[in-house]
Amino acid sequence: MSSQAAGSPAVIGVGILGAGPVTQAIHLPSLARLGHLLEVRHIMDVDAGVAEAVAGRVGANFSTSMDHLLADPAVDVVAICSPHQFHAAQVIAACRAGKKAVLCEKPFAMSGEEAASISAVSAETGVPIIVGAMHTFDPGWLAAEQAWGDLPEQVHTVRSTIVLPPNPRFEDFATEIVGRAPVPARDFNDPEVIRAMLTGGVMGLAIHDLPLVRRFTPAFADVEVLHAEVVRPFGYVISLRAGNVGIELRAAMNGTWEPSWEFEAIGDDAALKIDFTPSYVHAGSATARIRTAGKVTVLGPFGHNGYEGEWRKLAELAAGKGTPPSADTVIHDLEFALAIAEAAAARIGTDRIETGTNDSEPLNDEQKVNA
Known part of the structure; x- marks a missing residue:
């Protein structure tokens, strides 16, 4: 961990849930440019090998458990970069764990009801949440x-x-x-x-x-x-x-x-x-x-x-x-x-489908866009 000069503001410790391409290719490079403000201290991924490899790039702890990351006293804020079906539960858990703020990749919920639940917990705990729609x-x-x-x-x-x-x-x-x-x-x-x-x-x-x-x-x-x-x-x-x-x-x-x-x-x-x-x-x-x-x-x-x-x-x-x-x-x-x-x-079934190539060709579409 980097040390702080006397009188300088403390660097904020970051924990990241999910170590996929978004974490590796977007968040880690961004955080590397903000070392005076933020430092990655814990990476969690369900794949232990990926978690260890990605954490090793930044000298952070790693685990395969959300609970371990949320219990880490070095983690002040949490970024949620897991598959979207886990976002709502993980945002709520991070708020209840007393973290200072949460960044959740989009979509941060999959229904208006989930979103309202997240908002209620954020208000109850006082933990601010932002959604990673970067534009x-x-x-x-x-x-x-x-x-x-x-x-x-x-x-x-x-x-x-x-x-x-x-x-x-x-x-x-x-x-x-x-x-x-x-x-x-x-x-x-x-x-x-x-x-x-x-x-x-x-x-x-x-x-x-x-x-x-x-x-x-x-x-x-x-x-x-x-x-x-x-x-x-x-x-x-x-x-x-x-x-x-x-x-x-x-x-x-x-x-x-x-x-x-x-x-x-x-x-x-x-x-x-x-x-x-x-x-x-x-x-x-x-x-x-x-x-x-x-x-x-x-x-x-x-x-x-x-x-x-x-x-x-x-x-x-x-x-x-x-x-x-x-x-x-x-x-x-x-x-x-x-x-x-x-x-x-x-609308599918009522509108035209544009294939651009042979309809019988299987789709290999890089479908998961999570930038």
């Missing part, structure tokens, strides 16, 4: 929020457009992954597989931008999906309305040589476009452009991205400073995503 912590987005004036009141169209290579390409650029699970082949002719792909696309990839979309859709509870389809090898095209706002969600994960991640909000007299860095890429922030008649305001890039931004926010909260997102914000963000996923999946 909401990106300095480019935060600067745009401060500069866009009345844009949210006039927006009529919102677009999220994502073109990325499969996750392993950028994971391998970031680090040497240990314990990566093989992706099983999928039967592209099975409607249940297609529905699962569509739900996974919304809850694993689109969900990064859905809190941003919701910022421009005050009638977010009134969701109507007009069209939904999956594209090969992994992706989606979803058109919907929320109140009077038209929304386009598009993504393709393929062999692209030029990744792109764009978010747009278009109003009558102004428009916002943000270019985000791709998942797993450790670079500067997004660049935002606010356009009005005769004027373009460019914001960014700034010196860090949303991955680092979420850890900076967690350190701030653990030190008793700043304000966490409100319970209504995180619950409504989740409910918005779940409503879109459910309605999009329900």
Whole structure:
């Protein structure tokens, strides 16, 4: 463990539940740049070999038990990077263990009821929770929020457009992954597989931008999906309305040589476009452009991205400073995503399925997008 100079603030001890590619290729590199604030002290994974190997990279303790990690007095804050079905129970356990703050990867729950339970425990214990939708912590987005004036009141169209290579390409650029699970082949002719792909696309990839979309859709509870389809090898095209706002969600994960991640909000007299860095890429922030008649305001890039931004926010909260997102914000963000996923999946059978190749070819889709 690193020692602190006299009079300097104490470094916050981090425990991480789940040592998969997200931990290895996103969180550990981000935390390495924030050593003056945070230090990894315990890694837990159900695979003892993976836990030991990943913990060894940062000189941390390791275990295969959540209880062992939560009982470790060196752990001040907890990051939950396990499969999503465990998130709610682990967030609640971390709060009840008296930790100073919790970061949970998205989705932090799989129903509005689970989200409400988490919120109640957070309020009861006083432990703040943030959700790892990294774009909401990106300095480019935060600067745009401060500069866009009345844009949210006039927006009529919102677009999220994502073109990325499969996750392993950028994971391998970031680090040497240990314990990566093989992706099983999928039967592209099975409607249940297609529905699962569509739900996974919304809850694993689109969900990064859905809190941003919701910022421009005050009638977010009134969701109507007009069209939904999956594209090969992994992706989606979803058109919907929320109140009077038209929304386009598009993504393709393929062999692209030029990744792109764009978010747009278009109003009558102004428009916002943000270019985000791709998942797993450790670079500067997004660049935002606010356009009005005769004027373009460019914001960014700034010196860090949303991955680092979420850890900076967690350190701030653990030190008793700043304000966490409100319970209504995180619950409504989740409910918005779940409503879109459910309605999009329900369209299968009524909308066209775009395969892009031979329908009989099994799907090998890098389906688990958890960046």
